[in-house]
Amino acid sequence: MTESRIYTAALVIIGDEILSGRTQDKNISQIALWLNIQGIRLREVRVVPDVEEAIVEAVNALRARNDYLFTTGGIGPTHDDITVDAIAAALGVDVVIHPEASEVLHKYYETRGGINEGRLRMARVPDGADLIPNKMSGAPGIRHGNIFIMAGVPHITAGMLDALTGQLEGGAPLLSHQVGCWVAESEVAKLLADTEKHHDGCQIGSYPFFREGKVGANFVVRTTDPHKLAECVDALKLGLRGNGYETVDGGI
Amino acid sequence: MTESRIYTAALVIIGDEILSGRTQDKNISQIALWLNIQGIRLREVRVVPDVEEAIVEAVNALRARNDYLFTTGGIGPTHDDITVDAIAAALGVDVVIHPEASEVLHKYYETRGGINEGRLRMARVPDGADLIPNKMSGAPGIRHGNIFIMAGVPHITAGMLDALTGQLEGGAPLLSHQVGCWVAESEVAKLLADTEKHHDGCQIGSYPFFREGKVGANFVVRTTDPHKLAECVDALKLGLRGNGYETVDGGI
Numbered sequence: 001m002t003e004s005r006i007y008t009a010a011l012v013i014i015g016d017e018i019l020s021g022r023t024q025d026k027n028i029s030q031i032a033l034w035l036n037i038q039g040i041r042l043r044e045v046r047v048v049p050d051v052e053e054a055i056v057e058a059v060n061a062l063r064a065r066n067d068y069l070f071t072t073g074g075i076g077p078t079h080d081d082i083t084v085d086a087i088a089a090a091l092g093v094d095v096v097i098h099p100e101a102s103e104v105l106h107k108y109y110e111t112r113g114g115i116n117e118g119r120l121r122m123a124r125v126p127d128g129a130d131l132i133p134n135k136m137s138g139a140p141g142i143r144h145g146n147i148f149i150m151a152g153v154p155h156i157t158a159g160m161l162d163a164l165t166g167q168l169e170g171g172a173p174l175l176s177h178q179v180g181c182w183v184a185e186s187e188v189a190k191l192l193a194d195t196e197k198h199h200d201g202c203q204i205g206s207y208p209f210f211r212e213g214k215v216g217a218n219f220v221v222r223t224t225d226p227h228k229l230a231e232c233v234d235a236l237k238l239g240l241r242g243n244g245y246e247t248v249d250g251g252i
Numbered sequence: 253m254t255e256s257r258i259y260t261a262a263l264v265i266i267g268d269e270i271l272s273g274r275t276q277d278k279n280i281s282q283i284a285l286w287l288n289i290q291g292i293r294l295r296e297v298r299v300v301p302d303v304e305e306a307i308v309e310a311v312n313a314l315r316a317r318n319d320y321l322f323t324t325g326g327i328g329p330t331h332d333d334i335t336v337d338a339i340a341a342a343l344g345v346d347v348v349i350h351p352e353a354s355e356v357l358h359k360y361y362e363t364r365g366g367i368n369e370g371r372l373r374m375a376r377v378p379d380g381a382d383l384i385p386n387k388m389s390g391a392p393g394i395r396h397g398n399i400f401i402m403a404g405v406p407h408i409t410a411g412m413l414d415a416l417t418g419q420l421e422g423g424a425p426l427l428s429h430q431v432g433c434w435v436a437e438s439e440v441a442k443l444l445a446d447t448e449k450h451h452d453g454c455q456i457g458s459y460p461f462f463r464e465g466k467v468g469a470n471f472v473v474r475t476t477d478p479h480k481l482a483e484c485v486d487a488l489k490l491g492l493r494g495n496g497y498e499t500v501d502g503g504i
Binding site (some may be wrong): 017020023025029030031032033035036042044047048049050054080110114116117118121123137178181186188190203204205206207208209222226250 | 274277306331364365405442462470472
């Protein structure tokens with residue numbers, strides 16, 4: 001089997017509401033899980049304020065070194081929605097009205113009070129962009145090259161991801177298997193390190209918890225190769241049992 | 253009243269478990285809210301994998317341009333906990349055993365199976381560091397200059413924040429007031445922009461929602477000046493009512 005290349009993505013979350021603590025982010029996790037299924041790894045995330053220079057810096061740094069760049073937030077109708085302008089600035093292109101987006105919005109607002117200046121703002125795109133369908137509300141997402149500009153409201157983001165499913169080239173999906181154990185991770189740190197070292201291409205993550213008055217940990221083995229995954233998981237379970245600990249497949 | 257200077261912080265979240273989507277981040281929001289109370293604004297966040305170069309790049313970029321840098325994650329006993337080594341590399345200092353941390357850990361594990369190599373790893377700090385008390389579990393957090401190295405497990409992070417409360421110099425806290433309204437934000441986009449423009453030093457964020465079959469939005473006015481806050485909120489409410497919409501203080 002030839003090792004397939006690893007496809008990576010980055011995410012820029014644009015929003016004062018996340019940085020102020022007002023809103024608990026939910027997009028990192030849902031985008032990461034969706035990307036895994038597409039065979040793409042979320043490599044880095046930045047959360048930036050609604051400030052053009054901050055958006056430009058993040059977009060330009062991350063689009064260059066990842067296969068894909070996703071952004072969420074700042075594509076609504078109000079004055080604090082500056083994502084399109086910032087990304088156009090980052091790309092050095094003009095902002096133009098996308099005719100199809102304009103048509104979608106005119107139609108959507110026909111029965112919702114009519115189009116106005118703010119609503120038409122949502123038809124603005126960086127020149128050269130395509131649309132990402134939005135089945136939840138009127139305004140579409142935007143694709144420009146390897147950049148995917150999406151809504152910040154999680155259920156609208158989810159609809160846009162759905163529209164993109166199967167559209168992006170990826171590699172072998174990252175597989176994972178979780179093993180739970182009522183053990184202090186510090187008790188078996190050497191076993192974890194040795195097991196990872198002897199299973200090339202596998203990473204073992206250790207996630208401790210404290211429940212029912214006892215410490216435990218879930219260990220997650222990650223790799224793209226199903227055989228290597230099975231071998232590493234077996235070795236880990238054997239090692240934990242050899243130390244006198246029961247293991248629970250799927251985690252605790 | 254003289255305008256006090258704005259203190260900023262950045263946060264680096266270190267963890268494959270966030271980037272893989274396995275774990276939903278809870279630290280951005282809790283750290284942001286805690287910082288607000290200290291009079292410090294969370295200015296930017298990066299989520300990076302358990303990879304030394306990625307940590308070094310983020311730490312060096314962000315510590316230089318913010319008053320404070322916080323990190324979460326990667327300070328446990330296992331092989332994937334590389335935060336201390338990465339930050340020492342970023343600072344160009346050695347990793348040393350902190351005698352007090354070593355003492356704390358020896359004592360903590362006295363009744364928990366005894367100290368071992370993995371557990372003693374948690375006494376390692378970048379040379380020159382002080383400790384941040386950890387009242388939830390044994391291993392302390394670490395302070396080095398303007399860098400605060402904290403645990404990733406949210407309730408342990410919370411305990412470390414608690415230990416730091418009142419210890420950091422900040423400016424005037426960012427005040428905010430939320431006004432809810434059953435209106436499509438796109439209906440009042442111009443009002444929001446005009447109101448913000450006429451109230452210097454105030455930002456108005458617009459956060460739409462869809463509930464009970466109806467669209468609505470919460471508008472958040474943010475500023476450090478309580479008088480400006482009250483004036484801007486009053487103007488916004490007057491404007492919304494002038495357009496025929498009821499407003500709900502505190503939000504919907």
